[in-house]
Amino acid sequence: MSTTDNATGPTATDRVIPQGEVLLDVDNLGKHFPVHAGLLRRQVAAVKAVDGVSFSVRKGETLGLVGESGCGKSTTGRMIMRLLDPSFGKITFEGEDITRMSQSRLRPLRRDLQMIFQDPYSSLNPRQTVGAIVGAPFRLQKIQTENGVKKAVQELLELVGLSPEHYNRYPHEFSGGQRQRIGIARTLALKPKLIVADEPVSALDVSVQAQVVNLLEDLQDELDLTYVVIAHDLSVVRHISDRVAVMYLGKIVEVADRNDLYERPMHPYTNALLSAVPVPDPAKREGRDRIRLQGDVPSPLDPPPACRFHTRCWKAQEICKTQEPPLAELSPGHQVACHFPENTTVSATDAVAQSAVSPPATDLPTPSLRKE
């Protein structure tokens, strides 16, 4: 049994992150939902669900998007899929700008872009058989398969660990885990390049959750898939992702390689999130430093100015209320948007602080950790 805490050395078993070409690039993407009120239904405000996020996903890697509910991670996923139209920003998929692409031009692209939904109960049509559900992509895209659609569907069912005999059954005959597999089979039908998985396992029981996580990893190796996994469960994200982006109130606050992020989280919010995860080991219950955030996430209707985390941050200074910290690369591949990042060398801290204010910030506040 390992006795170390969160900090663990890089493991030899880590998959080599492919440094291949960029498959998906998202630049300053945002979505504001208008709020209408009054007799004339005039727009009085906007819910700033996503407010300028930028990241890229390389071929063959898994990017995890984490954050609390309402931080805009699902909205981001839906915009990548073009299920929602972005208010601003740019989405580039395989070098092509798909931000404003018309639905008819988008349709051929849908083969390459697929989504796994959270709820395996509402994402399958209860009146269609499994065969019809999984075969729908072939019909819609008018794709001829070698031995007919039925054969193709049965192969897909086998691929995701279901039996080909399930072809004629209805979704209600299956358990949650099996339904999620049906959804995954449908997603894989057209051999997509990019899969956006929105909370793919959060509706499942632990034992079944592990089955589906393993399945997603096997399929990635087998079919050379690229994933964007949206989840709120930090341990699942660590298990499945190569890189992780942490979102807070519509912004990305930190992006880094998995090991970097979990071992050296720099943004105070990431630190707070990680320390809030309950540890399944009663021996570690005592004497653990836990950062307790006060209050709730502010409303995205009226997010705090400048750094959005300053209302709950224990390191917040005047500058955090007036100047927004840019998402800056503080160490190779590790980007953070914070004036006073943690777990970093002094020089790096100074660099960020200097870029924000003219006189270099000297005595940094020490994190006020409350010992339990």
Add this chain to the structure above:
Amino acid sequence: MTDKRRAELTDGTVGDSAAGAPTAFLEVRDLRVHFPTDDGLVKSVDGLSFKLERGRTLGIVGESGSGKSVSSMAIMGLHNRRNSKVSGEIWLNGEELVGLSPDRVRQLRGKHMAMIFQDPLSAMHPFYTVGHQIVEAYRVHNDVSKQVARKHAIDMLGRVGIPKPDKRVDDYPHQFSGGMRQRAMIAMALSCDPELLIADEPTTALDVTVQAQILDLIRDLQQEFNSAIIMITHDLGVVAELSDDILVMYAGRSVEQASVEDAFHRPLHPYTWGLLGSMPRLDRDRTERLMPIKGTPPSLINVPSGCAFNPRCAYRDLNGGKSETDRPELVEVEPGHKAACHLPLDRRREIWDTEIRPKL
């Protein structure tokens, strides 16, 4: 059939003798909750026994459909007698609850036992203010004026950490955020200082940072009121943080009962191993693969014969088919540690030490 008879006889007698009022604060003996349906009899809880003292926290873990919530609702007397059959004994503070009249149970509910539900939005009435709902619960059990009750409600809301409780008391549930609603429900559950608090997945719908706040709150309040807490959850992390003892349920029965240290460091049931292996953990090196339990939880209408876990158990072949025919009893294998498994104890210890633990 004989198998079941024997189970009934022995299960109820685990611990002290079945006759008379027990000494423990809460004792459940051979609890069964069955629901007759068109498809057959659903045995949601089928012979559950445990004890709980004041000031202690019992964590009940298990997957959906294992009977965790159904058994806690039986303790609260919330099952409709017309469509369910509840049998067995539930002793709370020397009073047997299963045979009690609904009126008496209503008197106990709120004052002596209270429940925190998973989804605060559906557990609170959308039509009444939060304050009104707390006042109502308080005045049922305490003969006080509305003003006094309102002051108490504001106090309680302040205690659970709602900002500006004197203003928020007049808000409706939809005006609260998810975490605040859960706090308000805790305030409601605690408004009459219950001796037994049942928390059914109290943090499952919440974000981690809010979950940490709520767990802290429950821990602090327990110290203050010395309540007995039953914590129902599927999250092993939550159990490890909060519980003193753990009860693992599978298909309506308890398969392992132990102190929290034993359950996490020396578990003796293959299902508990499976739960531990399924879970990605932040406190360990990342494992290359998770070790899921194969298959899915069984139907409660056709529970597998013998050990209900046998179709999913990786070790069922180690005892000559016994797992498929005989239901293993929950026996005390070490002081304070009970498990229901046919595998010889030494073999189980060996499997845990050599096969399971190194891979976690």
